[in-house]
Amino acid sequence: MTDTATPILSTTNIGKQFGGVKALEGIDFALAEGELRCLIGPNGAGKSTFFRCLTKQYQPTTGKVFFRGRNVSRLKTHEIARLGIGIKTQVPNVFDGLTVRENLHLAASARMSGHEASTACDEAIERMALQRIVHERLDRLSHGQRQWVELAMIITSRPFLILLDEPTAGMTSEEVGKTVELIHEINRDTALVIVEHDMNFVRAIARKVTVFHQGKIFAEESADEIMRDPKVGEIYLGKRNTVQ
Numbered sequence: 001m002t003d004t005a006t007p008i009l010s011t012t013n014i015g016k017q018f019g020g021v022k023a024l025e026g027i028d029f030a031l032a033e034g035e036l037r038c039l040i041g042p043n044g045a046g047k048s049t050f051f052r053c054l055t056k057q058y059q060p061t062t063g064k065v066f067f068r069g070r071n072v073s074r075l076k077t078h079e080i081a082r083l084g085i086g087i088k089t090q091v092p093n094v095f096d097g098l099t100v101r102e103n104l105h106l107a108a109s110a111r112m113s114g115h116e117a118s119t120a121c122d123e124a125i126e127r128m129a130l131q132r133i134v135h136e137r138l139d140r141l142s143h144g145q146r147q148w149v150e151l152a153m154i155i156t157s158r159p160f161l162i163l164l165d166e167p168t169a170g171m172t173s174e175e176v177g178k179t180v181e182l183i184h185e186i187n188r189d190t191a192l193v194i195v196e197h198d199m200n201f202v203r204a205i206a207r208k209v210t211v212f213h214q215g216k217i218f219a220e221e222s223a224d225e226i227m228r229d230p231k232v233g234e235i236y237l238g239k240r241n242t243v244q
C-alpha cells in the first residue's frame, strides 16, 4: 500500500455504550488525506457521540482510532491535538476581552514562538479574511465572526486534520455562505470532518457524506446522492421522501 492510500483518520469497530444504551456500534470509518467529510443523521443517530470518540472527549467502549497510521486510541484530547488535529466543539473557546489578533496570538503561541507565531497569525488572518476586524474585541463581534475567529485560531497551528461540530449553528444564511467559502479555503491543505445539521451547508460543501442512524453508519455517498436517496429521507422523516 502506498502512503497516499493510507487514510489520515480511520476507526475500526468503534462502539460507545452509556449504561444500557448503545449509542454507537461497529463504526468502521476512513477519511482520505485532504478529504472533507460531513457527518449527518437524524436526532439521536450517534453523530455527536462519534465526534466525541474521535476528539477523545469520550473513551469508546470498543474499537480503535488511527491518525496518520498511528493507533491513538489511548491518547487524550490534548495529546491528539499536539499530533496535529484541530478541534472546534460547540463550546466557545475564545477570550471575549481580547482582540482578534490577541486571541490568534495566544493560540499560535501555544505551539510556536515569537516570529513564527506572528507569521502564523498573519496567514490565518488573511486566509479567514479577518483583516477588517483584527483589532476588534471578541465581545464586539457577531456570532458568525466569532466562529470565523475560532477557525482562524485552529489553523494557526497548521493541523493536518480539523474536526468541527456544527460550525454553522446559529448563523444567518449569509454567514453560512461565507463559512462555506472559508471551509473550502481550509480544505485546500487540510482534511476536515464536519458534523452538521444544515443540509444547505452540506449541499454547498458537496463532498462525500456519512449518514448515521441508530448508532450505525447507514449510508456513505456523495452529497447529491444522499439528497436523492429515498431511504435517507425515510430515516429523517419517518416516511418515503428525500432530504429537504
Ligand SMILES: Nc1ncnc2c1ncn2[C@@H]1O[C@H](COP(=O)(O)OP(=O)(O)OP(=O)(O)O)[C@@H](O)[C@H]1O
Pocket (backbone or CB within 6 Å): 018, 021, 022, 023, 041, 042, 043, 044, 045, 046, 047, 048, 049, 050, 212
Ligand atoms: N452522555 C450520555 N448518556 C446517556 N446517553 C447518551 C449520552 N450521550 C448520548 N446518549 C444517547 O446516545 C444516542 C446517540 O446520541 P448522539 O447525541 O450521539 O446523537 P446525535 O446524532 O448527535 O443527535 P443530535 O443531532 O440530536 O445531537 C442517543 O440515544 C442519546 O440519547
